[in-house]
Amino acid sequence: MNGIKTLADLKRKQEEVMSRMGQRNRGENPESLVQVKVAMATCGIASGAKEVMEYFMDELDRKEIDAVVTQTGCMGYCFAEPTVEITLPGREAIVFGYVDIRKAGEIIERYIGEGELLDGIIPQNYNTI
Amino acid sequence: MSKYKMHLLVCGGTGCHSSESYRLYETLRDQVEKRGLERDVQVILTGCFGFCEKGAILKVMPDNTFYTQVKPSDAEEILDEHIIKGRRVHRLLYTNPETEEHVPDSKQMDFYRKQLRIALRNCGAVDPENIDESIARDAYQALGKALTEYTPAETVDLIKRSGLRGRGGAGFPTGLKWEIAARNGADQKYVVCNADEGDPGAFMDRSILEGDPHSVLEAMAICGYCTGASKGLVYIRAEYPLAIKRLKIAIGQAREYGLLGEHILGTDFSFDVTLRYGAGAFVCGEETALIHSMEGKRGEPSNKPPFPAQSGYLGKPSNVNNVETFANIPVIILKGAEWFSAIGTGRSKGTKVFALAGKINNVGLIEVPMGITLREIIYEIGGGIKNGKKFKAVQTGGPSGGCLTEKHLDTPIDYESLTAAGSMMGSGGMIVLDEDDCMVSVAKFYLGFIVEESCGKCAPCRIGNKRLHEALTRITEGKGEADDIDRLRNLGTVIKDTSLCGLGQTSPNPVLSTLDNFMDEYREHVHDRKCRSGQCRGLLFYVISKDDCIGCMACRRVCPTHAISGEKKGVHVIDQHICIKCGACMEKCQFDAISLRNDYPRATAAAAVQEESSTHS
Ligand SMILES: Cc1cc2nc3c(=O)[nH]c(=O)nc-3n(C[C@H](O)[C@H](O)[C@H](O)COP(=O)(O)O)c2cc1C
Ligand code: SF4
Ligand code: SF4
Ligand code: SF4
Ligand code: FES
Numbered sequence: 001m002n003g004i005k006t007l008a009d010l011k012r013k014q015e016e017v018m019s020r021m022g023q024r025n026r027g028e029n030p031e032s033l034v035q036v037k038v039a040m041a042t043c044g045i046a047s048g049a050k051e052v053m054e055y056f057m058d059e060l061d062r063k064e065i066d067a068v069v070t071q072t073g074c075m076g077y078c079f080a081e082p083t084v085e086i087t088l089p090g091r092e093a094i095v096f097g098y099v100d101i102r103k104a105g106e107i108i109e110r111y112i113g114e115g116e117l118l119d120g121i122i123p124q125n126y127n128t129i
Numbered sequence: 130m131s132k133y134k135m136h137l138l139v140c141g142g143t144g145c146h147s148s149e150s151y152r153l154y155e156t157l158r159d160q161v162e163k164r165g166l167e168r169d170v171q172v173i174l175t176g177c178f179g180f181c182e183k184g185a186i187l188k189v190m191p192d193n194t195f196y197t198q199v200k201p202s203d204a205e206e207i208l209d210e211h212i213i214k215g216r217r218v219h220r221l222l223y224t225n226p227e228t229e230e231h232v233p234d235s236k237q238m239d240f241y242r243k244q245l246r247i248a249l250r251n252c253g254a255v256d257p258e259n260i261d262e263s264i265a266r267d268a269y270q271a272l273g274k275a276l277t278e279y280t281p282a283e284t285v286d287l288i289k290r291s292g293l294r295g296r297g298g299a300g301f302p303t304g305l306k307w308e309i310a311a312r313n314g315a316d317q318k319y320v321v322c323n324a325d326e327g328d329p330g331a332f333m334d335r336s337i338l339e340g341d342p343h344s345v346l347e348a349m350a351i352c353g354y355c356t357g358a359s360k361g362l363v364y365i366r367a368e369y370p371l372a373i374k375r376l377k378i379a380i381g382q383a384r385e386y387g388l389l390g391e392h393i394l395g396t397d398f399s400f401d402v403t404l405r406y407g408a409g410a411f412v413c414g415e416e417t418a419l420i421h422s423m424e425g426k427r428g429e430p431s432n433k434p435p436f437p438a439q440s441g442y443l444g445k446p447s448n449v450n451n452v453e454t455f456a457n458i459p460v461i462i463l464k465g466a467e468w469f470s471a472i473g474t475g476r477s478k479g480t481k482v483f484a485l486a487g488k489i490n491n492v493g494l495i496e497v498p499m500g501i502t503l504r505e506i507i508y509e510i511g512g513g514i515k516n517g518k519k520f521k522a523v524q525t526g527g528p529s530g531g532c533l534t535e536k537h538l539d540t541p542i543d544y545e546s547l548t549a550a551g552s553m554m555g556s557g558g559m560i561v562l563d564e565d566d567c568m569v570s571v572a573k574f575y576l577g578f579i580v581e582e583s584c585g586k587c588a589p590c591r592i593g594n595k596r597l598h599e600a601l602t603r604i605t606e607g608k609g610e611a612d613d614i615d616r617l618r619n620l621g622t623v624i625k626d627t628s629l630c631g632l633g634q635t636s637p638n639p640v641l642s643t644l645d646n647f648m649d650e651y652r653e654h655v656h657d658r659k660c661r662s663g664q665c666r667g668l669l670f671y672v673i674s675k676d677d678c679i680g681c682m683a684c685r686r687v688c689p690t691h692a693i694s695g696e697k698k699g700v701h702v703i704d705q706h707i708c709i710k711c712g713a714c715m716e717k718c719q720f721d722a723i724s725l726r727n728d729y730p731r732a733t734a735a736a737a738v739q740e741e742s743s744t745h746s
């Protein structure tokens with residue numbers, strides 16, 4: 001785009017830039033948004049769980065659900081890697097194990113979308129400090 | 130287009146710049162590229178995070194990790210551990226000074242928790258050299274809204290209802306100022322942004338311009354729309370090269386997009402901004418002096434009226450506002466007058482940015498809602514007094530302001546309460562003093578600044594402040610005369626009442642407010658020849674302890690003025706009349722018998738000083 005000639009142009013420009021740097025701005029208020037934490041103990045965003053992470057980002061964006069997608073180190077459930085922790089606003093965090101793309105789709109559709117509990121939840125020890 | 134998964138925000142403010150943040154930025158970029166992550170990880174330079182003392186700052190988003198004192202050599206570890214493996218690098222996390230624990234998330238830092246960032250909303254969040262990033266965070270939306278939804282009068286009304294008052298010092302209602310400027314008809318009007326920022330230690334305006342120049346440009350355009358001005362001028366001191374550079378880039382990019390220039394957003398409104406440089410004189414922050422300086426004349430104030438809104442730059446109606454005042458405008462328009470006026474106290478709405486400095490753990494730039502207490506600022510945001518010392522006072526308002534003491538710790542801070550306490554909001558300097566600070570010396574410091582900066586146009590300020598400074602110097606040197614205290618108060622009051630401009634009218638405040646709150650200390654200096662904090666060297670005495678001196682005569686031999694007498698193996702004594710306080714004896718004594726004391730027997734000390742001043746003067 002060359003010039004911004006109308007307010008509509010300005011809004012369009014804003015959306016275009018936001019879609020690239022959205023994660024940064026949403027990260028400022030994570031509590032009010034859906035938070036997705038993808039655990040990647042060894043592989044990292046260079047490979048492996050990266051696809052799951054990317055899938056979450058794209059799908060949630062497509063569905064226009066404002067979410068903060070971050071990665072964390074090992075959450076201590078290595079046996080079930082990749083694991084994904086989901087925090088809906090005002091709710092306890094829930095951890096899902098063995099998340100592949102198919103499972104991720106289900107989580108978005110049913111847990112994030114509908115608040116429905118699914119298989120694959122790893123029981124958490126809430127006494128951890 | 131691919132989306133960034135992580136953002137590395139490297140502080141590009143002036144403070145971190147001197148902690149090599151630019152090299153850190155480059156190293157991080159190189160490392161990201163080397164790992165082929167440039168499509169996933171974005172590295173940018175931002176404006177100041179307000180935590181300059183612990184620079185260089187690196188913030189990782191979206192997980193809000195706040196790294197302090199990061200060096201270029203840390204880049205590799207941050208990438209390998211945090212970015213690739215998702216494990217934070219603990220040794221670089223901010224450490225809570227009280228619990229000594231690492232704080233992983235900036236949202237949990239006391240420093241940020243009590244802050245409310247409106248004027249600083251984009252500082253540390255965007256790359257100020259890339260207009261797109263600002264646009265993503267609503268830049269120019271308020272201008273668009275005003276141009277398409279409101280008439281100029283409606284926009285002015287909105288600002289009036291918000292209760293916004295000037296942040297440059299005097300606190301004049303901004304909406305009212307715009308209304309007056311709008312009312313005055315002329316073929317050409319101007320919008321002037323005052324970015325002179327001459328208070329010693331202040332850097333809020335610089336940080337806004339370095340971190341978020343578009344918010345100021347946008348607000349100036351809105352002001353132009355409201356007042357009927359088509360030209361904007363930013364008066365900025367040449368000592369702010371980074372702010373100037375970023376402003377130039379921002380103006381260039383806004384012009385390129387058509388957000389400055391002719392027919393903005395397809396409307397009939399045209400507006401452009403240019404820069405004017407100041408040489409860095411405090412008085413040039415005063416609006417009439419500023420206008421004269423922009424016109425190429427001497428930077429001296431003139432009588433008001435006429436006010437700039439009537440006859441300003443080149444004799445045309447000009448609306449002058451401070452940088453921070455402008456930075457508030459776009460948010461107020463987008464979120465509404467009611468949203469803004471719900472923040473703050475009765476007649477002081479919104480927030481204020483302060484440069485928190487002095488004897489405090491978290492030195493930095495903070496923005497807090499009006500009505501917050503000093504206690505919250507010092508003990509929560511500021512993390513308490515350094516080294517567990519005792520709080521003594523807070524100086525606000527710089528050379529025009531005064532001190533708040535312990536009894537003001539729970540007073541809500543706003544324009545009115547600060548004035549009632551004998552200080553003022555000023556532009557936002559806030560210096561915390563502890564038990565080791567001498568209040569007379571503090572007053573002397575500010576008066577020294579005033580003597581340097583007075584333009585000399587009127588006698589009360591030019592001569593009066595010089596006399597005040599001389600009296601304070603005498604007192605701190607232990608040569609204060611009995612009537613000096615009264616003289617300070619009388620002269621100070623006269624200077625306030627008779628000076629031409631705001632500089633002189635407020636210059637005695639540091640003296641008057643310390644007289645009000647710390648009279649004991651003045652009295653001690655004058656009558657007891659004592660400085661309780663030990664800051665005034667003239668009131669310290671080298672004294673030999675009877676009990677510790679073994680009479681080795683070493684001190685006697687090094688004393689250049691032969692001030693020490695004593696027999697071999699006998700106790701030695703220093704003659705205070707002759708001692709020039711060089712310290713050589715104390716250094717020489719191997720038995721720690723000589724000390725520097727501020728509680729030397731008073732009568733003796735007073736006599737010694739008296740005699741010395743009468744023989745030398
Ligand atoms: C000695 C002196 C220095 C001043 N310095 C500044 C300054 O550095 N920045 C500023 O914005 N206002 C400064 N002012 C206040 C300006 O005269 C003016 O009131 C202000 O820029 C108006 O903007 P505001 O209404 O947005 O605060 C100073 C005033 C005096 C008397
Ligand atoms: S008060 Fe001081 S700074 Fe102001 S005009 Fe007079 S001499 Fe100049
Ligand atoms: S050097 Fe110390 S111990 Fe020796 S005479 Fe002097 S004060 Fe006494
Ligand atoms: S301080 Fe210097 S002048 Fe004074 S007694 Fe010691 S050596 Fe002599
Ligand atoms: S300059 Fe980096 S935090 Fe202020």
